[in-house]
Amino acid sequence: MTVQQSLRLSHADAQVIDVPVDFEQAIATQARRPSEQKSRGLSLTIRGLRKSFGSNEVLRGVDLHIPAGQFVAIVGQSGCGKSTLLRLIAGLDAPTAGTISFGEETRAEDIRVMFQEPRLLPWASVLSNVEVGLGTDRTSADAKARAESALTEVGLAEKRDQWPSVLSGGQKQRVALARALVSHPRVLALDEPLGALDALTRISMQQLLGRVWHDQTFTSILVTHDVSEAVALADRVLVIEDGRIAHDINVDIARPRQRGSADLAALEGSILRNLLGPGADATGL
Amino acid sequence: MSIVEILPRVRSFRLPRIDGLTQWIVPLVILLVWQAACVTGYVPARVMPAPTDVALAGWKLLISGELAQNIWVSFWRASVGFLIGGSIGFAFGLANGLSQLSSKLTDTTLQMVRNVPHLALIPLVILWFGIDESAKLFLVALGVFFPIYLNTLHGIRTVDPQLIEMGRIYGMSNSELFRRVIFPGALPSIFVGVRFALGIMWLTLIVAETIAASSGLGYMAMQAREFMQIDVVVLSILIYALLGKVADSASRGLERLTLSWHPAFQKH
Ligand SMILES: Nc1ncnc2c1ncn2[C@@H]1O[C@H](COP(=O)(O)OP(=O)(O)O)[C@@H](O)[C@H]1O
Numbered sequence: 001m002t003v004q005q006s007l008r009l010s011h012a013d014a015q016v017i018d019v020p021v022d023f024e025q026a027i028a029t030q031a032r033r034p035s036e037q038k039s040r041g042l043s044l045t046i047r048g049l050r051k052s053f054g055s056n057e058v059l060r061g062v063d064l065h066i067p068a069g070q071f072v073a074i075v076g077q078s079g080c081g082k083s084t085l086l087r088l089i090a091g092l093d094a095p096t097a098g099t100i101s102f103g104e105e106t107r108a109e110d111i112r113v114m115f116q117e118p119r120l121l122p123w124a125s126v127l128s129n130v131e132v133g134l135g136t137d138r139t140s141a142d143a144k145a146r147a148e149s150a151l152t153e154v155g156l157a158e159k160r161d162q163w164p165s166v167l168s169g170g171q172k173q174r175v176a177l178a179r180a181l182v183s184h185p186r187v188l189a190l191d192e193p194l195g196a197l198d199a200l201t202r203i204s205m206q207q208l209l210g211r212v213w214h215d216q217t218f219t220s221i222l223v224t225h226d227v228s229e230a231v232a233l234a235d236r237v238l239v240i241e242d243g244r245i246a247h248d249i250n251v252d253i254a255r256p257r258q259r260g261s262a263d264l265a266a267l268e269g270s271i272l273r274n275l276l277g278p279g280a281d282a283t284g285l
Numbered sequence: 286m287s288i289v290e291i292l293p294r295v296r297s298f299r300l301p302r303i304d305g306l307t308q309w310i311v312p313l314v315i316l317l318v319w320q321a322a323c324v325t326g327y328v329p330a331r332v333m334p335a336p337t338d339v340a341l342a343g344w345k346l347l348i349s350g351e352l353a354q355n356i357w358v359s360f361w362r363a364s365v366g367f368l369i370g371g372s373i374g375f376a377f378g379l380a381n382g383l384s385q386l387s388s389k390l391t392d393t394t395l396q397m398v399r400n401v402p403h404l405a406l407i408p409l410v411i412l413w414f415g416i417d418e419s420a421k422l423f424l425v426a427l428g429v430f431f432p433i434y435l436n437t438l439h440g441i442r443t444v445d446p447q448l449i450e451m452g453r454i455y456g457m458s459n460s461e462l463f464r465r466v467i468f469p470g471a472l473p474s475i476f477v478g479v480r481f482a483l484g485i486m487w488l489t490l491i492v493a494e495t496i497a498a499s500s501g502l503g504y505m506a507m508q509a510r511e512f513m514q515i516d517v518v519v520l521s522i523l524i525y526a527l528l529g530k531v532a533d534s535a536s537r538g539l540e541r542l543t544l545s546w547h548p549a550f551q552k553h
Pocket residue numbers: 053058076077078079080081082083084085
């Protein structure tokens with residue numbers, strides 16, 4: 001339905017900027033948080049980033065600047081290197097070439113990752129799982145209190161003493177979110193965190209993500225295969241193709257965004273056409 | 286018909302919960318049939334004594350103090366042998382599960398030794414140790430070693446690598462990673478090893494005590510055979526069975542206690 005609507009709109013309706021963009025220009029124009037408050041997020045600059053696995057060159061020169069506090073979504077076909085890019089940003093793997101630098105000195109607690117799988121310890125209570133997120137502060141006196149407030153933030157305070165195995169998929173992912181947020185990170189990297197959830201749970205999780213991002217003002221980098229999720233949440237959508245950022249799209253739509261509204265759908269359709277490449281028929285999805 | 290309609294009906298078909306008594310019904314029936322068969326003379330007394338005769342023999346041995354003495358000796362051998370073999374197996378399992386180098390050095394050798402049935406070593410062990418205590422401890426420890434080693438190793442190797450990566454991301458040190466992620470993850474498998482090992486422990490001890498011992502339950506049974514005391518022979522066998530059951534229950538209890546997070550152990 002939304003795809004068909006968007007087909008009637010011309011390609012120019014969506015603000016598609018084809019790379020290479022003027023790097024400094026991009027830095028100047030992209031920083032736009034909806035809220036006036038100053039972001040506590042970190043800015044991020046990537047230059048000439050490459051990553052190969054053996055002879056398979058997955059990332060072939062990524063240049064990117066993300067201003068502090070921006071919500072960036074990364075989309076692209078399966079296997080195009082989205083997870084690889086996110087793992088490099090989170091420092092889980094080392095690049096083959098190029099640099100990733102944050103605006104300020106960072107501690108391990110400043111950058112947190114969330115995956116498609118919740119990765120909770122089945123033998124630890126929900127609360128202790130959240131405490132894990134405190135990193136080296138795990139042993140501090142207020143660890144429990146901080147974990148509890150993070151659980152309250154994701155609306156699961158009453159599950160604190162349960163085993164993870166009794167939670168639903170969405171609840172597990174909310175615990176994983178609490179664990180990622182408990183150290184008040186300044187960058188949150190998310191690798192398809194809602195990919196395994198059913199449609200309704202996914203929508204409520206998107207709202208939760210949007211809310212905590214708005215409240216805590218961290219920089220957010222979300223890898224997703226769901227373009228409607230990308231345009232609903234992000235300030236900016238990056239499309240990866242052939243190991244590079246092929247399209248860099250501003251989502252200039254005011255928040256709160258209306259799910260299914262015409263301008264979101266138009267943008268979604270335009271990005272889908274970009275993803276599928278020239279000559280592809282979006283109705284064939 | 287939708288799933289929602291079927292579910293309640295499936296629920297009502299659930300088997301009644303197994304309580305403490307249900308499991309004893311079958312043994313009790315066997316005991317009654319056995320008694321009846323002996324009393325009616327259907328089974329001659331020199332083939333199989335009646336349960337009451339076995340109980341009587343047990344009572345006599347209990348009064349003389351012989352029974353407690355022999356049970357204690359066997360129990361001591363079983364637990365000390367288990368502790369020695371279990372700890373060494375656990376240590377090798379940990380080392381080879383955590384260190385590539387250690388695994389490369391020792392795993393192949395251990396896998397080769399595993400193919401020798403440990404009871405085949407009895408003649409050699411008697412030559413080495415005589416019918417000394419150390420002979421029995423050695424055999425039990427050897428028998429217990431492999432199931433504990435293999436299952437500890439397997440448990441550690443199959444801990445979800447994504448959980449280990451998560452632990453690293455959240456800044457766990459090596460010891461913390463072991464304590465909070467690797468060991469708890471390996472525990473279910475280690476318990477499988479423990480229960481296997483308990484079975485092997487009793488089996489080894491019975492054989493060893495029957496062949497080369499001057500005390501213990503197996504020795505008591507062999508002595509009784511010499512004097513044609515079939516009731517004492519049967520008594521020894523029953524006590525072995527009972528001790529095996531006690532050991533198994535103890536390990537199950539421990540399992541329930543430490544694996545309460547596991548869906549298989551959760552109360553509904
Ligand atoms: N650890 C790895 N070793 C070898 N190849 C890898 C590894 N991780 C990813 N790849 C390869 O890199 C490519 C991109 O993978 P990935 O970043 O996971 O894609 P996606 O965009 O679907 O997240 C794939 O071809 C994948 O096979």
